Amino acid sequence: MKAKIILQYAIGPIGAAALSSITLPFIAWFFSTEDVGRLTMLQVVVGLSVSLFSLAMHQSYVREYHEEKDKEALLKLSIIPGLVLLTSFTVFFSIAPFSISNILFGIESTILSCLLFVCVYSAFFINFLAHAIRMQERGLAFSATQITPKALLLLFISLIMLLSLAAEFKTLMLMNTLSVFLSFLVFSWLTRKTWIIAIDKTVNIILLKKMLAYSLPLVMGGMAYWGLTAMDRFFIRSLSGFQELGVYALAASLAGAVSVLTSIFSSLWHPTLYRWVKEGVDKNKIQCVIESMVLVVTLVWSLIGMFSFLIPLVLPKEYFAIEYLIIACVAMPLFYLLSETTGVGIGISRRSTFSMLASLIALLINAILNYLLIPIYGASGAALASVIAFFVFFTVKTEASALVWVSLPRFKIYVILIGYIGAAFTVVLTKSSINQFYLVWCGLAIISSLLFKERLWSSVSYIVFKVKGNK
Structure with a gap:
């Protein structure tokens, strides 16, 4: 494009x-x-x-x-x-x-x-x-x-x-x-x-039935996904009140700014993907897109981890917790963004029930963890529950895609994401009290670059070529 x-x-x-x-x-x-x-x-x-x-x-x-x-x-x-x-x-x-x-x-x-x-x-x-x-x-x-x-x-x-x-x-x-x-x-x-x-x-009744046959299984998945993204708000309101809900909601909203990547990518990806489907899908092209998105996700997460201390400077003092909450909240849009690529097989094969399954499993886990963690950790518990739930959502979609379409390499993806989850948990549970923790975020970004060095090199070479070509 x-x-x-x-x-x-x-x-x-x-x-x-x-x-x-x-x-x-x-x-x-x-x-x-x-x-x-x-x-x-x-x-x-x-x-x-x-x-x-x-x-x-x-x-x-x-x-x-x-x-x-x-x-x-x-x-x-x-x-x-x-x-x-x-x-x-x-x-x-x-x-x-x-x-x-x-x-x-x-x-x-x-x-x-x-x-x-x-x-x-x-x-x-x-x-x-x-x-x-x-x-x-x-x-x-x-x-x-x-x-x-x-x-x-x-x-x-x-x-x-x-x-x-x-x-x-x-x-x-x-x-x-x-x-x-x-x-x-x-x-x-x-x-x-x-x-x-x-x-x-x-x-056209025939076409309407065809569309409903595809979409109705997604309704449950959509509802489950809504619950996955919104359930924590209801738990916080019930167990902690509107005040803590306001702090958590602002952290989640600021983290949601990362959804700009999802919006841009989805706007380009879905029309392109289904055009590829009509013309004949090349799995190597899909793998290139997946690895590129892994690099984008890890870079964004590292940058937010390193500079989250700046956010409370522009907010009232009641919102100081956003410094560490946002590091966990940002996992939600990032995992969803990555699942848009690793889960392509579900859309290609029209097996939309697997999207519903991913949302339902993640929803159940999110509900259990919110119930257990919010009374102990408050908004931090809700943030941690969402990290785990969205990782499960991402994993189920990824594995379902491999099952119903093509099994693409993904071991390295799981390794680096687990590392980021561990770092996010550490920051939230210690409330950003560990000095020089930014070195961990730098280290994770370097590891990610090394794991996908071929894709990184080809991407950088392509960008340099385009820049020189436009001069």
């Missing part, structure tokens, strides 16, 4: 991560840790809603995109089942005798409940429209949709000072809802030529 196209896809995630790095500390300074915890519950519920109500049909859309000629009809088929289900649930919660805002946020408010529904519907449609843009390989448009919600949220939060608004959760909820809804409008405008045509398309 050309460097220009890669850059177009990279602008959005990088810009979104940069804006998040400004927005999150800003929120931490103006709002209480309890309100930051409530914001986390909002994000968790919106994520659950997208995972549940989409019925994983966006993944069927991606899988069938290069196989079907009528792209607009394909988009319509992917949206309809989930929209019907979401509307049914909305009606139920609207007439229910209990307050959903009280259950989630500990605040009785009809306004908060309405804002929640607006967020959920907006996120639901954004999920599908974003995949449409990505599969059309419109890099700049895709990047714009990533930057827009972050930029809008930062803008709205800035109004606190300008308009002297009350720094309370209702204000924070309103700002978040406005940013998501306006982002949905931007997505709608950018994809108007697709969804307007899609409205009049007839429903």
Whole structure:
């Protein structure tokens, strides 16, 4: 893929991560840790809603995109089942005798409940429209949709000072809802030529059944993955309260900035992979991608380990624990990123049940470890539980891919990752109290480079060649 196209896809995630790095500390300074915890519950519920109500049909859309000629009809088929289900649930919660805002946020408010529904519907449609843009390989448009919600949220939060608004959760909820809804409008405008045509398309029942057969096994996997990433928030809220939840959530959110790599890579990888599948897959090309991603993951983890002490300098003193929590929290997006390459055989063979199995096993382990560790270690226990659970998730996907497709070399990958897990555990349990521990992170990066020296050398040579060629 050309460097220009890669850059177009990279602008959005990088810009979104940069804006998040400004927005999150800003929120931490103006709002209480309890309100930051409530914001986390909002994000968790919106994520659950997208995972549940989409019925994983966006993944069927991606899988069938290069196989079907009528792209607009394909988009319509992917949206309809989930929209019907979401509307049914909305009606139920609207007439229910209990307050959903009280259950989630500990605040009785009809306004908060309405804002929640607006967020959920907006996120639901954004999920599908974003995949449409990505599969059309419109890099700049895709990047714009990533930057827009972050930029809008930062803008709205800035109004606190300008308009002297009350720094309370209702204000924070309103700002978040406005940013998501306006982002949905931007997505709608950018994809108007697709969804307007899609409205009049007839429903192909045969294709719909085929898509559901692929996606429904992924729903359970998606729900399990949501639980894997969000369960710790519920345990912390229950066992430690909103204050510690706020600290942990901010650490996880900052670590989630690493997801910029996942976003860029997924935007490029899935269309490319399934194009390779159609043309005939070369396993050596897959192995090159896997080894390259191992080097990226280990380098990023080492850099965060060495420089995490800088993060508390820009946050209120209540967030000092983020220095060591983030080292464990960053394992979640990194393991997921790596599993996108090592688990390719699952998508190639259409054996989506193995993705569900990986999520379910990791979910069970995460639940047990959260229950055991949080009462003892608090947020640190939740972070450690997530490291183990995501490593299990990565391992199951990797081994399943080897089982159903091609068994690629992976022993060296496990060796270096176990080393990083050990270092992360040491930092969290000692609360970053060991002097000169940065030497361990440097050592791990060197070991990783030596284990994959051929791939590192070829990558560096390729980059040098490209740089010289552009002069």
